[in-house]
Amino acid sequence: MAIRVENKQSGPSRTNLMGLTRNDYKGRPTTLCQGCGHNSIASQIMAACYENSIPPEKVIKISGIGCSSKSPAYFMSRSHGFNSLHGRMPSIATGAVLVNRELIAIGVSGDGDTASIGIGQFIHLLRRNLPMVYIVENNGVYGLTKGQFSATADKVQVLKKIGENPFFPVDVCMEALIANCGFVARSFAGDPKQVKELIKAALSFNGTAVLDIISPCVTFNNRDESTKSYAWGKEHEIPIHDVTFVPRYDEIAVDYEPGEGTEVELHDGSTLMLKKLEQDYDPTDRKAAIMLLEETRARQVLATGLIYINKDQPPLQEVEELVDTPLTRLREEDLRPSPESLLEVLESFR
Amino acid sequence: MAEMQIAEKVSNQKQREQDPIYNDFSMVVATVNGSGSQTANMAIIRSLFRMGIPVSGKNLFPSNIQGLPTWFTIRASSDGFTARRDTTEILVAMNVTTFIEDLEELTPGGVCFYSDDFAVPGNRNDIVLYPMPIRKLVKEVNPPAALRDYVANMVYVGVLAQMLGIEMEEVHRALETHFTGNKRPIELNMSMIEAAALWAEKNLEKIDPYFLKREDKTKGQILIDGNTAAALGAIYGGVTFAAWYPITPASSLADALEEYLPQLRCQDGGCKATYSIIQAEDELAAIGMALGAGWSGARAMTSTSGPGIALMAEFAGLAFQAEIPVVIWDVQRMGPSTGLPTRTSQGDIFFVRFLGAGDTRHIILLPGNMKECFEFGWKAFDIAERIQSAVFVLSDLDLGMNLWMSEPLEYPDQPMDRGKILNEEDLERLGDFARYRDVDGDGIAYRTLPGTNHPLAAYFTRGTGHDEYAIYSERPDDWEANMERLWRKHETAKAYLPPPVIEKMDGASIGLIAFGSTDPAVREAQARLVGENIRTDYLRLTSIPFRDEVIDFVRSHEKVYVIEMNHDGQMRQLLQLEMPDQAVKIHSIRKNNGLPLSAGWITPALLEAEGG
Known part of the structure; x- marks a missing residue:
């Protein structure tokens, strides 16, 4: 039984609703290794933005440092990009988005950038609920410095140069859940369809959306026994549901029995359709989400899909009670109070 | 102790035959941190100020919430000298643990008001002692138990008012200001003050020479601290984003932003903000957010002190390299490391000037008074956006937290300068955009803001090497060309920086160079030196890189002394680097012990250096 969706973007049409072609979403040629999971994710980011008809000029691509953080150069050249400092992408994003609330921020980070040097900023970003898509391209290894363990590396994993890893890995999704993140998803670069649908949903979410995507490093960490390898992912991936994103402007024709799926309406009116697979899973239940991560870790399987969603937390710009106009577009008359007001203030210092 | 006995004891003290001294003393109020003496001290300062007497207030406080000793210094100076004075003429002793030590610091002929339950040592026959029956007087007024300790401080306000001649009406007005018209605390405190004054009138005989009398020397002036002035400057400079992390002595700058922004900068019926202030998780995040905001097109700032600056080093380098406007206030305190967190210093000059890896160097503004804290507060944004770089403003604890x-403060005399930004029409007209191309020959390239709706607008910001189009490049030529342009740009910056303040004296033989909070001490020292037949020209630095006026000043003097508060003579060394051919004639007068500089130290140090 399949979910049937009539999607205006799919099919022969060569432009999206913005009148742009897929080419308009292209980046510079990649300099990452051939077969790197990050390239596949970059392709899905482009596809998601194209299919969602997001104007590339409205997007900012932000990253920290590392292989993953280089990748924003390889998609959407018509978007402003900022390859910032190691582990500090969240702070750059916070400033950039708060002062221009119309920007759509796509952050690309890695497991070192997020779970090691950047764990502090990551947690505080989630705590503030800044609207942005936060992708972790998780390969369990430092690629750019040629193969050291990262904080998500498997315990007892063996790397060529370093030997065996004695430490328990950081689970990015678990950290996000604990930090009260309202959109927590996990996927696998070897499952591009799911990656794309989840990115589309994340782009429609008004808050921080975390996507932990297992993205194999073909050079340093792709041995079959590694939980970050293509072979292991393909073998052990268990989608918790079938994910389909339906934009707000599409007609939806759903074809499944009651109880076989859940529809999640997102902030911009689009819908995420989650079709039940093996067992019932309610992504709005935080406790169930934590249980799922615990269980799948114990069973050594890769559960993918939308692990948790909570749309009720106010995003940062609402907490800050900002004017509707982006702060960057305010003019001098909005920003510089009058001479009379200064005289009044001065009177209180006499 | 019966009142008659106290009066007797006081009158038994030797009365000195001395002319009265009007409006010229330094008073130290020694209390315990957290005891609520701030209200009392503020009332005294405000009263003097409103009596037209030039005054300054400096708080020497411990890094502690409650319980450690703290000293508040109030200087009254008819001549208008408001620097810290080395001598203490009047002591108000409210802290028994430091009483002996405080007494020793009192100048011969000085006066001590003390809580009458303190044991007075017998070794100071050269001072006047006035006991204050604090407990007894508080009991009489009987304030609510929770407020007793706070109200007790008002006893010394009342006694001082009576004994020195502070006008009671001004004390009342000062409390009105302090409690913003809130009647209850005003009345309670006033009743304590009046009771104490009445007691002093009846029981204490005035035998010291220090008097206050109304003058007309503060007309039109204000009393303010530098952090508040800086925050107001930023607000009138159109700040749209500030991120910060709590640290002494910079926190009150962000506090002042939070206090004044809602009343000065809200829209849509006063409830929607035209700014965002974020208390970050640390200083790394604070500057990162400010940089993100500056990149996006905001007037963005952060405020911190030395340890925070240390954490900001990597981002500071990124701001320089990627050319992102951001304003960073460093309210300096004593380092290295945690140092003396509540004491002042000018020790971050080197660190901030070169903060970052490789060939980083930064623009620095150096406010020397309240007007400049305000002026540089708004001007820093203009410079940052014009030059597209970090602008550091180096204040210090003395400027930032003390009352001046x-x-x-003067309303900005120039419209905002938002720098070189290309919009959609510009891009359409030009047909090409290279983020790091020196189109105008001044080193400053054009930028676009994220969200600019044109296919040519985007570029990729990075700390890595790049070509004119911001594309990653490791080519040696690209690197060198970009660095050369950055140097050109920082030469261009000089024209946008505030010029030094130069004051010449007829017959001056030597030049003095100073900056920041030491200005009042330097001026007072200049006046004293005239009495020693040494006449001096004075250049006060307000910015780095040094403008031509600074170079000319050094060249045109045979000998120059750089006066500063750090151990290494950092500013002197920067000047020597700038003009190696002049290096041997640039000398150093420096002191760095946590206290604000005083003319009493500068003058003999300079006399000694001059071989006198």
Whole structure:
């Protein structure tokens, strides 16, 4: 039984609703290794933005440092990009988005950038609920410095140069859940369809959306026994549901029995359709989400899909009670109070 | 102790035959941190100020919430000298643990008001002692138990008012200001003050020479601290984003932003903000957010002190390299490391100037008074956006947290300078955009803001090497060309920086160079040196890189002394680097012990250096 969706973007049409072609979403040629999971994710980011008809000029691509953080150069050249400092992408994003609330921020980070040097900023970003898509391209290894363990590396994993890893890995999704993140998803670069649908949903979410995507490093960490390898992912991936994103402007024709799926309406009116697979899973239940991560870790399987969603937390710009106009577009008359007001203030210092 | 006995004891003290001294003393109020003496001290300062007497207030406080000793210094100076004075003429002793030590610091002929339950040592026959029956007087007024300790401080306000001649009406007005018209605390405190004054009138015989009398020397002036002035400057400079992390002595700058922004900068019926202030998780995040905001097109700032600056080093380098406007206030305190967190210093000059890896160097503004804290508060944004780089403003604890008398802050005399930004029409007209191309020959390239709706607008910001189009490049030529342009740009910056303040004296033989909070001490020292037949020209630095006026000043003097508060003579060394051919004639007068500089130290140090 399949979910049937009539999607205006799919099919022969060569432009999206913005009148742009897929080419308009292209980046510079990649300099990452051939077969790197990050390239596949970059392709899905482009596809998601194209299919969602997001104007590339409205997007900012932000990253920290590392292989993953280089990748924003390889998609959407018509978007402003900022390859910032190691582990500090969240702070750059916070400033950039708060002062221009119309920007759509796509952050690309890695497991070192997020779970090691950047764990502090990551947690505080989630705590503030800044609207942005936060992708972790998780390969369990430092690629750019040629193969050291990262904080998500498997315990007892063996790397060529370093030997065996004695430490328990950081689970990015678990950290996000604990930090009260309202959109927590996990996927696998070897499952591009799911990656794309989840990115589309994340782009429609008004808050921080975390996507932990297992993205194999073909050079340093792709041995079959590694939980970050293509072979292991393909073998052990268990989608918790079938994910389909339906934009707000599409007609939806759903074809499944009651109880076989859940529809999640997102902030911009689009819908995420989650079709039940093996067992019932309610992504709005935080406790169930934590249980799922615990269980799948114990069973050594890769559960993918939308692990948790909570749309009720106010995003940062609402907490800050900002004017509707982006702060960057305010003019001098909005920003510089009058001479009379200064005289009044001065009177209180006499 | 019966009142008659106290009066007897006091009158038994030797009365000195001395002319009265009007409006010229330094008073130290020694209390315990957290005991609520701030209200009392503020009332005294405000009263003097409103009596037209030039005054300054400096708080020497411990890094502690409650319980450790703290000293508040109030200087009254008819001549208008408001620097810290080395001598203490009047001591108000409210802290028994430091009483002996405080007494020793009192100048011969000085006066001590003390809580009458303190044991007075017998070794100071050269001072006047006035006991204050604090407990007894508090009991009489009987304030609510929770407020007893706070109200007790008002006893010394009342006694001082009576004994020195502070006008009671001004004390009342000062409390009105302090409690913003809130009647209850005003009345309670006033009743304590009046009771104490009445007691002093009946029981204490005035035998010291220090008097206060109304003058007309503060007319039109204001009393303000530098952090508040800086925050107001930023607000009138159109700040749209500030991120910060709590640290002494910079926190009150962000506090002042939070206090004044809602009343000065809200829209849509006063409830929607035209700014965002974020208390970050640390200083790394604070500057990162400010940089993100500056990149996006905001007037963005952060405020911190030395340890925070240390954490900001990597981002500071990124701001320089990627050319992102951001304003960073460093309210300096004593380092290295945690140092003396509540004491002042000018020790971050080197660190901030070169903060970052490789060939980083930064623009620095150096406010020397309240007007400049305000002026540089708004001007820093203009410079940052014009030059597209980090602009550091180096204040210090003395400027930032102490009360200074000042001419009124002046409304900005220039419209905002938002720098070189290309919009959609510009891009359409030009047909090409290279983020790092020196189109105008001044080193400053054009930028676009994220969200600019044109296919040519985007570029990729990075700390890595790049070509004119911001594309990653490791080519040696690209690197060198970009660095050369950055150097050109920082030469261009000089024209946008505030010029030094130069004051010449007829017959001057030597030049003095100073900056920041030491200005009042330097001026007072200049006046004293005239009495020693040494006449001096004075250049006060307000910015780095040094403008031509600074170079000319050094060249045109045979000998120059750089006066500063750090161990290494950092500013002197920067000047020597800038003009190696002049290096041997640039000398150093420096002191760095946590206390604000005083003329009493500068003058003999300079006399000694001059071989006198």
